Amino acid sequence: MNNRNPLPIEPDLLIEMYRRMLTIRFFEEAVFDVYRKGWMPGLAHLSDGQEATPVGVCMALRPEDTITSTHRGHGHIIAKGGQVEPMMAEVMGKVSGYCRGKGGEMHIADVSLGILGANGIVGGGLGIAAGSAFTAKREGKGRVSVAFFGDGAVNQGLWYETANMAVLWKLPLIYVCENNQYTEFTHWKKLTAGEGLATRARAMGMPGVEVDGNDIVAVYQAARELVEAARCGEGPATLVCHTIRYGGHHVGDPGTAYRTKEEMEEWRKKDPIQRCERLLVENGILSPQEIEATRTEIDQRIQNAVQQARQDPFPPIEEVHEHVYA
Amino acid sequence: MSTRELTFAQAIREALDEELARDERVVLFGEDVGAWGGVFRTTEGLYEKYGPERVIDTPLSEEGYVGLAVGIAMTGMHPVPEIMFGDFITLAMDQIVNQAAKMRYMTGGQVAVPITIRATMGGGRSSGAQHSQSWHAWFAHVPGLKVAVPATPYDAKGLLKSALRDPNPVLFFEDKVMYHKIKGPVPEEEYLIPFGVADIKRQGGDVTIVALSRMVHTALAAAEKLAQEGISAEVIDPRTLTPLDEETLIQSVCKTGGAVIVDEGYTRFGVTAELAAVIAKGAFDYLDAPIERVAAFDVPIPFSPPLEFATIPDEERIIQAVHRVLEGRRPQ
Ligand SMILES: Cc1ncc(C[n+]2csc(CCOP(=O)(O)OP(=O)(O)O)c2C)c(N)n1
Numbered sequence: 199m200n201n202r203n204p205l206p207i208e209p210d211l212l213i214e215m216y217r218r219m220l221t222i223r224f225f226e227e228a229v230f231d232v233y234r235k236g237w238m239p240g241l242a243h244l245s246d247g248q249e250a251t252p253v254g255v256c257m258a259l260r261p262e263d264t265i266t267s268t269h270r271g272h273g274h275i276i277a278k279g280g281q282v283e284p285m286m287a288e289v290m291g292k293v294s295g296y297c298r299g300k301g302g303e304m305h306i307a308d309v310s311l312g313i314l315g316a317n318g319i320v321g322g323g324l325g326i327a328a329g330s331a332f333t334a335k336r337e338g339k340g341r342v343s344v345a346f347f348g349d350g351a352v353n354q355g356l357w358y359e360t361a362n363m364a365v366l367w368k369l370p371l372i373y374v375c376e377n378n379q380y381t382e383f384t385h386w387k388k389l390t391a392g393e394g395l396a397t398r399a400r401a402m403g404m405p406g407v408e409v410d411g412n413d414i415v416a417v418y419q420a421a422r423e424l425v426e427a428a429r430c431g432e433g434p435a436t437l438v439c440h441t442i443r444y445g446g447h448h449v450g451d452p453g454t455a456y457r458t459k460e461e462m463e464e465w466r467k468k469d470p471i472q473r474c475e476r477l478l479v480e481n482g483i484l485s486p487q488e489i490e491a492t493r494t495e496i497d498q499r500i501q502n503a504v505q506q507a508r509q510d511p512f513p514p515i516e517e518v519h520e521h522v523y524a
Numbered sequence: 525m526s527t528r529e530l531t532f533a534q535a536i537r538e539a540l541d542e543e544l545a546r547d548e549r550v551v552l553f554g555e556d557v558g559a560w561g562g563v564f565r566t567t568e569g570l571y572e573k574y575g576p577e578r579v580i581d582t583p584l585s586e587e588g589y590v591g592l593a594v595g596i597a598m599t600g601m602h603p604v605p606e607i608m609f610g611d612f613i614t615l616a617m618d619q620i621v622n623q624a625a626k627m628r629y630m631t632g633g634q635v636a637v638p639i640t641i642r643a644t645m646g647g648g649r650s651s652g653a654q655h656s657q658s659w660h661a662w663f664a665h666v667p668g669l670k671v672a673v674p675a676t677p678y679d680a681k682g683l684l685k686s687a688l689r690d691p692n693p694v695l696f697f698e699d700k701v702m703y704h705k706i707k708g709p710v711p712e713e714e715y716l717i718p719f720g721v722a723d724i725k726r727q728g729g730d731v732t733i734v735a736l737s738r739m740v741h742t743a744l745a746a747a748e749k750l751a752q753e754g755i756s757a758e759v760i761d762p763r764t765l766t767p768l769d770e771e772t773l774i775q776s777v778c779k780t781g782g783a784v785i786v787d788e789g790y791t792r793f794g795v796t797a798e799l800a801a802v803i804a805k806g807a808f809d810y811l812d813a814p815i816e817r818v819a820a821f822d823v824p825i826p827f828s829p830p831l832e833f834a835t836i837p838d839e840e841r842i843i844q845a846v847h848r849v850l851e852g853r854r855p856q
């Protein structure tokens with residue numbers, strides 16, 4: 199895909215987006231590897247293929263803005279500024295993890311970065327996101343709240359309950375639906391009546407926008423517009439990003455039984471990272487050599503994080519009783 | 525210290541009023557809690573005094589506004605959502621159990637969730653099976669939550685004020701039958717009651733009756749009748765289930781040698797079972813008879829008054845249980 203139009207965003211911003219997307223991709227690939235080697239317990243829900251959505255949205259945010267994340271949350275954490283070392287340690291259940299090993303792969307969070315938890319209950323974070331938006335409005339400093347969730351969460355009652363209050367009370371809340379086409383092993387169209395969430399959002403009385411979720415610039419621009427409107431007191435909005443996860447629902451599901459090869463090949467042609475690389479090279483922002491160097495650098499950092507996390511200790515048993523109450 | 529008589533509802537209202545005035549992070553939420561003043565009048569006048577920004581009428585979305593409150597708590601305020609009939613708390617269960625209760629633990633201590641969820645409990649009003657239940661035991665089962673079950677206006681006010689200063693999620697259960705029927709002395713001066721401290725509501729030496737919420741009054745009435753038979757019953761009110769003052773319960777039973785535990789929740793796997801286990805372990809060598817449990821029958825709360833009153837513990841059932849304990853006592 200050629201983009202000969204003038205670049206609609208700052209080159210430095212595009213480089214940072216690229217770096218974060220690449221970090222997500224390599225992190226997920228590393229977790230896949232770690233899982234297959236038996237170096238982590240539990241399950242692994244990966245988001246490779248979906249990188250442009252969290253990064254495009256989070257780059258439109260300020261540090262004090264908050265997000266809520268999902269079971270497929272590694273991308274959200276990295277996009278909001280999370281560091282791969284404590285993330286990888288958390289995945290392995292080590293004490294050096296963001297949550298001291300108590301959250302795990304599905305619940306990585308750094309609250310100091312405005313990440314208000316990653317939820318194992320599909321749609322469960324929507325209330326928390328709405329509450330953060332309520333506090334933000336009360337503070338009156340233009341902070342906004344973003345709720346990430348999948349196409350499966352749009353049929354949870356909590357979406358409608360919070361959307362109603364968010365519209366009623368003009369809360370600075372952006373609902374970001376990452377429509378990766380599948381809710382576990384079933385295509386979203388088999389589960390969701392009508393045209394999808396954007397239409398439903400408009401019916402609730404808020405903007406409902408759909409974008410190509412694999413186009414980093416499109417996601418960023420759409421998110422920015424909605425975020426800035428929310429900052430200015432215009433209330434909530436919904437952004438639906440169409441994308442795909444390359445892997446299965448979790449590592450162990452190859453993701454091939456319910457999706458065709460052709461379908462996946464079409465999506466691969468729209469790979470968000472390759473598109474970003476083309477944009478960077480064609481606009482003379484990074485040379486192919488610089489792209490290669492960036493890839494090596496990030497890959498190395500993540501490999502180091504894996505090695506470090508493997509050596510780190512598990513939490514001492516006494517910690518089992520800590521952090522139940524404040 | 526000057527005191528006056530307040531109803532249970534007035535004591536709750538006064539605690540909310542004082543905490544709204546003290547701490548601007550406190551916000552009330554619920555169905556008709558605002559302009560209407562609450563269906564049980566527990567928020568009367570607060571909307572006029574603190575405005576619609578702090579006393580907020582919500583849509584009928586229990587999961588939604590409790591979830592919203594969890595997020596508000598995580599971002600530095602202290603929300604107080606009200607569940608009009610405690611029966612409706614089922615709709616908010618995920619937000620309470622899977623979100624509020626474990627956010628701190630799952631983040632390795634990064635966040636606190638200072639939310640106080642007020643809910644009613646209690647039957648006896650022929651309100652039917654969906655407006656009469658007492659679900660406090662459920663929440664006492666969940667790590668990360670605290671549970672208060674006050675019995676008097678004095679305790680309700682002091683415990684609610686403590687809840688509103690607690691950095692943890694608190695489930696605060698108010699028996700709706702007590703709101704306007706139970707009156708009691710409440711000091712003019714400010715006071716707090718800490719969680720985890722039981723109160724001896726009546727001293728006695730022959731048997732220990734443990735009771736909570738409205739059942740404390742039923743137990744006290746039973747103790748009065750027992751006194752006429754020459755039986756001296758001690759009535760202990762744990763006041764909070766989590767944390768639980770195990771020591772006071774155990775010490776009382778070590779003294780009396782017998783225990784009857786009374787609760788308006790269900791019998792099976794209920795509060796009475798847990799308290800019986802605590803006493804059985806802590807006072808094993810002192811027990812002269814099996815511990816008796818008096819709780820609601822394990823049936824949906826019936827509508828018809830004779831059936832409903834049979835279901836919920838009353839003085840007679842408590843007295844009979846005390847007699848069984850005393851009869852079971854081995855000869856000295
Ligand atoms: C309330 C709830 N129901 C079911 C599940 C089991 N589950 C985990 S992920 C998932 C699919 C979610 O699909 P979607 O929201 O599209 O997110 P994706 O996995 O595609 O990122 C399901 C059904 C759950 N975790 N929570």
Ligand SMILES: [Mg+2]
Pocket residue numbers: 348349350376377378379380381382
């Ligand atoms: Mg999906």
